[in-house]
Amino acid sequence: MESKNKSFTLAYLAEQVNGKIDGDGSIQINAASPIEKANAGDITFIANPKYLKHLETTKASAIVLDLETPSGGISSIRHNNPYYAFACIIDILYPELPEVKPGIDESSVVADDVTVGDNTAIGPLCHIKSGSSIGDNNRILSSVFVGSNVSIGDNCLIYPGVMIMDDSIIGSNVIIHASTVIGSDGFGFAESDQGLKKIKQIGNVVIEDNVEIGSNCSIDRGALGSTKIGFGTKIDNLVQIAHNVQIGRHCIIVAQVGISGSTRLGNGVILAGQVGVVGHIELGDGVKVGAQSGIAKSIEAGKAMFGSPAREILQSKKIEAALNRLPELLKRVKKLEDKK
């Protein structure tokens, strides 16, 4: 994305984020770049301590740093939460929204009784069904499907190809990335003599304010009642949320996680990539689960888990270390036995 060339002094940017100048505040900044590719006029950031080495060679004009790290002579904005400060600076340097005109594109098919709020744009080739209401300042991009009786709040950004099934309720400030499906049927079947009988899924999906959901995710509707994603929760790509899952506030669900039916997550739960969680259990507030772990039992608040099946992380690490010695251990025990 090209910066539109508007430039700001480093001092101005520091002031906007309540940061402190360390160096020359009069430097002009007009772009943000990765540290190893930055040029004059760019501000940069160190996303991971591994990249500290680039401080010596970067051509960036400025950097956002924490309060201690030596700047290597580059003018910097000091901040106790440099990642947050950098995020705010990007917002200043790149203010553009995707350019969408308010109104309904003429190629879209929108039922007569759909209510659309002020300043909302519905892009080309969308289909919005009867009984739905869409609030103000939404950007619904191309080829989006919105089923019957859906409610969408204000200031949402719905990317192309998102499919929102009937009866979904979506709050405000929600972002949903391309090709994600909200409200597909849960996976419920009863055994019978004639094979598997479908349990009609008559619930819906409720997404609270400030949620972001990645691309190609599947969020199933409740079988009865609702599947719920709580305020401020962020979900990465290719995530599976089964029917009647209840996710609390401010959770972080990384790519390719799968959560089975009716499981409840508290607030601030973090599930790393490819984690699987069985159904009908509870993960307490602040639970953290390492990548690829499998959770088969409820977990108390605050615990950190790892492994498939998961154990508390310290126990898991001890076992992993011990496993390296297991082949040799077999030999040692054999030797002890032979000595008898």
Added chain:
Amino acid sequence: MESKNKSFTLAYLAEQVNGKIDGDGSIQINAASPIEKANAGDITFIANPKYLKHLETTKASAIVLDLETPSGGISSIRHNNPYYAFACIIDILYPELPEVKPGIDESSVVADDVTVGDNTAIGPLCHIKSGSSIGDNNRILSSVFVGSNVSIGDNCLIYPGVMIMDDSIIGSNVIIHASTVIGSDGFGFAESDQGLKKIKQIGNVVIEDNVEIGSNCSIDRGALGSTKIGFGTKIDNLVQIAHNVQIGRHCIIVAQVGISGSTRLGNGVILAGQVGVVGHIELGDGVKVGAQSGIAKSIEAGKAMFGSPAREILQSKKIEAALNRLPELLKRVKKLEDKK
């Protein structure tokens, strides 16, 4: 989904499902709800023994139960397969289909030679290519793509954004959820001096009657010949089925499973969430595989497997239990050695 307010006596519902009334059969029922959220007029169900505690406090007017569980004084329908009975009752209470008008929406692009059966609806913004035939009573919702020479039987429900590639053959009573892809190319390349040479994938996908496939799945076409999904098999969301996989009848494939090329599943196979299966092997009838397991070898009929790599489930559980004692075992062996 709102019940359309039609109500039925509990006795009527019991009769429809061949259940037995335990309590007051004259109670009026007009909705189905989760046990902890039910109100007067609702019938409910216990999906998991964990929820038995709600029997004491539920406001539901009635419940579907097995023959033994005490009802806690709530009027109930007794049935030896209560889950099945409840599924049938939901069908009675919520008879509505998604409202789709038969005919082809004028915003869709349908080739002249496509044959469309009686009472079939093709919703807005679909594209159906030449040589395809679509039977009776199908509901093809919005933004569906149907390639060339595709055949679709009767009574299918194809959700928005489904992409059905050329030459696919889909039976009757098939449900495919949003954004699933049927017939993408298999992943086949030959090494050569110029890098990887694509093996053109000239096969197709065959889906038998009564199959249901979740959202965001990828079912690849055969390289040569067909990828096949057998009668009555149910597939959850985000599942990967590679080229030339052969899946039997009445299998259950849970979310995020991946099955590699040319592998064959018998009938009634159950793969839990996130299972991976290598290519060119066979899983016999009734094989069950636990969540996140990895199957690298053929499995005999009837076996239950767990782990990555998978072992028979009892052996797997023994090893998991033993692992908890491994760090301490290292110390114990060291102590034995020191005693020498």
Added chain:
Amino acid sequence: MESKNKSFTLAYLAEQVNGKIDGDGSIQINAASPIEKANAGDITFIANPKYLKHLETTKASAIVLDLETPSGGISSIRHNNPYYAFACIIDILYPELPEVKPGIDESSVVADDVTVGDNTAIGPLCHIKSGSSIGDNNRILSSVFVGSNVSIGDNCLIYPGVMIMDDSIIGSNVIIHASTVIGSDGFGFAESDQGLKKIKQIGNVVIEDNVEIGSNCSIDRGALGSTKIGFGTKIDNLVQIAHNVQIGRHCIIVAQVGISGSTRLGNGVILAGQVGVVGHIELGDGVKVGAQSGIAKSIEAGKAMFGSPAREILQSKKIEAALNRLPELLKRVKKLEDKK
């Protein structure tokens, strides 16, 4: 896919691929089929040694074989790279491209300033935004979204439902399968007092020539800078590539793999199905990782890894074998202790 009945002598096909006839070169061939389903007129291939048994019963008229395997009396084309030779023969027997007419379908919405090269087809119901340029001989099938300022080279095949976000740069001879998303936002948030603050993702995706990407994949744009997929790399279905990942040339990424942010893969890296790789690490040239493995640390060039967490494959196999004896080992140690 029906062969269009054009037939070739076996001798002609052998000559085209620089193979040697073993048997009757005058046989007429008009189709390619799996060995167990082949009929007269078909040429076939042995994809896996397990299928050698079918040599005795196949009805195929001819087979492509390596230089040594006995042909069982079937006329064959001998080649030192039979898989490659067979791929080339399929290209001869099945030359058809999906039939797409050059030009822009009238149902598509294309911004006035989009440049479209010679002989490029843009199918029905696509949306292409301002500032994008599309080269020659591309086939962009139905319901494809191309955002602003996207560049697409020549000879690409973009399947239905692909969503290409703003600023993506796509080379030539690229194939992207249905419902894949190129350039969705990376998953980046800074903690703050008000919850998680989105880091606006201002980078893009760069896909080099000859790349193929499967269906339902998510390739995130860079946070700053680019996510890059190198020349000739092949990616299977349902794969997650996070922001700023750098993938080298000729890599093979099998279905359901997830690669976390800023990780770098060298050339010729092979990741089997469902592998997970953490962020900010490097996998050297030629690294091979077995299915379902989890990679948490950088790996030197040429190494083969397996397990979650991954170890070098020989060590991993030793541990797996030893695990089978662990429950019994506990008893043996107990017995040794009891003898004291």
